[in-house]
Amino acid sequence: MAQPQIVWLRRDLRIKDQPALHAAAQEGPVIPVYILDDERPGDRKIGGAHRWWLHHSLEDLSKSFGRRNAKIVLRRGDSVDILAKLAEETGAAAIHANHHYEPWHKQAEEDLHDALKDMDCELELHHGNYLFPPGTATTGSGDPYKIYTPFKKAVKDLLPPRDELPEPETLSQPSSLPESDDLDDWDLLPTKPDWAGGLREFWTVGEDAAHKRLDWWADEVSGYDDGRNLPSKDATSQMSPHLHWGEISPITIWHRLKDKRSDGWQTYEEEIIWRDYAQNVIYQFPDYPRESYRDYDERTLWRNPSRSDQIQSEMEAWQHGRTGYPIVDAGMRQLWKTGWMHNRVRMIAASFLIKHLLIDWRHGERWFWDTLVDGDYASNGTNWQWVSGTGVDSNMFSRIMAPLSQSEKFDAAGYIREYVPELADLDDEHIHDPDDEHRPDDYPDKLIGHKEARERALEAYRNSKD
Structure with a gap:
């Protein structure tokens, strides 16, 4: 019998178009392994919403493997130590994994390669979570792109991506598997209190759910170009968590939609390319989510919440949707309730924190x-x-979103009524910016006026560049 093949699962929790699983299944009996590693990410270990999704995604994937008479081995701890021990214990010929580009994942891949050097086991890495691996689209001099627009053009010139891989026809496993943790023992789900009711109501998790969502989206994508900015309508795919967790691959989505002839598909394709672009950025700047790319005096520009109770209270008001700006509050409450926020509102809410409150991004x-x-x-x-x-490719700081006019422009009245019930009885004329006469007693005043915030932000920015 062929030697076992370990499949190291991370953010690729699917069976279809899964390169690591596909390759392993062709070589011998497979041992799929998921390791909850809170050690290597350091301060980037997954948060509460991530953990809720992960529990249900692993639960769904386990059922999918079960229908194929296979099981996943669950372990918790340092991923490299655990995989090296499993390779020795099982006599595995190879560990198959899809490349991941977050710094802690890249370091784990390097450390695992070193750990296997003295063992009769190979680390085989595959590309599976993006249209193209980071670094594929390069300038004429062979360097990765920093700016999105030329990157997008280069990626479009490279299309189509590789063909979609079929799911393995059969999955065999060794006669005995290593011991596995019980998923429930990981305590990924909130209990005291159980704050996940809105997530359960909003989402169906797993590979099958992702493909059903794609079936629906194939009929709706034509309206994406016009509807994507309207939070009350929400003509978006809501595929982002399925893509993040690898319950479906962008290759699958692209091939399913590639023959569409609509502005909606063209715009949506560019959003998929933006996802590749973000990986291209951290490929070049691994600490990008921690470190600003552009130089400025951070002490002059930002109002740090640690400096005063007032700034901290403003940060908390933003977090909990109590800023006095209805569109911002609706977005932040949608986030708290569902673990997701409409993309247009994400930009408005982010701009408000950065430029109205001058709190570090x-x-x-x-x-x-x-x-x-x-x-x-x-x-x-x-x-x-x-x-x-502050980014390598970014909006100008001086372009400050006006949340009140954005709310009216993109017809957010219905969205506000859904997530800010204090304002549900207001008509469209007053709901975007209720004046003193129409502002309910239980809805907060504005933390700062828009004109005052704009002038303060521009002055702070000028001082930061002196």
């Missing part, structure tokens, strides 16, 4: 990391630096 990035079910190291950091004007 990294505080917002970490809040999103902890509360988003699709919180992605590369995409989250890239998006926050774009809004803050």
